[in-house]
Amino acid sequence: xxxxxxxxxxxxxxxxxxxxxxxxxxxxxxxxxxxxxxxxxxxxxxxxxxxxxxxxxxxxxxxxxxxxxxxxxxxxxxxxxxxxxxxxxxxxxxxxxxxxxxxxxxxxxxxxxxxxxxxxxxxxxxxxxxxxxxxxxxxxxxxxxxxxxxxxxxxxxxxxxxxxxxxxxxxxxxxxxxx
Numbered sequence: 001x002x003x004x005x006x007x008x009x010x011x012x013x014x015x016x017x018x019x020x021x022x023x024x025x026x027x028x029x030x031x032x033x034x035x036x037x038x039x040x041x042x043x044x045x046x047x048x049x050x051x052x053x054x055x056x057x058x059x060x061x062x063x064x065x066x067x068x069x070x071x072x073x074x075x076x077x078x079x080x081x082x083x084x085x086x087x088x089x090x091x092x093x094x095x096x097x098x099x100x101x102x103x104x105x106x107x108x109x110x111x112x113x114x115x116x117x118x119x120x121x122x123x124x125x126x127x128x129x130x131x132x133x134x135x136x137x138x139x140x141x142x143x144x145x146x147x148x149x150x151x152x153x154x155x156x157x158x159x160x161x162x163x164x165x166x167x168x169x170x171x172x173x174x175x176x177x178x179x
Contacts, residue, residue, distance in 0.1 A: 069087075
C-alpha cells in the first residue's frame with residue numbers, strides 16, 4: 001500500500017512537479033540513551049542527536065541530515081583517548097501521512113568515526129580513527145507543543161561495520177522547530 005503512494009511522489013520529485021516542492025523545514029535537537037546490541041558493552045550510555053529535515057509532497061516524504069555522538073565509556077580498551085562513536089548521514093523518512101502507521105519510518109546511511117588505540121610505535125597520539133559507512137533504521141513520532149515548537153521521540157538501530165561488527169540501538173527525545 002505504501003509503495004503505491006510512494007511511486008507517484010518519487011516521480012513528482014524527479015520530474016519537477018509543483019506538488020513535489022518543499023512544504024516545510026525543521027530543525028531538531030536532543031539526546032537520549034544508547035546501547036550496543038552486538039559488538040560492545042551492553043550498558044546504557046548517553047547519546048546526543050541533531051537533525052535538519054525538509055519535507056516534500058504535502059509532508060508525506062522527508063529528506064533528513066542527521067548528526068550524533070554516542071558517549072560511551074564502559075568496555076573500552078585502555079588508552080583509547082576519544083571514547084565517542086560520532087556519526088553523520090542522511091535518510092529518507094516515510095511519514096505517517098504516507099504510510100498510515102502511528103510512527104514515521106526512516107531508512108538511511110551514516111558515516112561512523114570511532115577511536116581505536118594506535119598499534120604502531122610511530123603514531124604519537126596514541127589513537128587512530130576508523131571510519132565506516134553503515135545503514136540505519138528509525139521509527140519516530142513528533143507532537144505539536146506550541147506552533148512552531150514540537151516535541152519528538154525516536155528509536156534508531158544503526159549498524160557500524162567495524163571489527164567487531166556493531167549494532168547500536170538509541171532511544172532519543174528532543175525539541176524541534178518546524179517552519
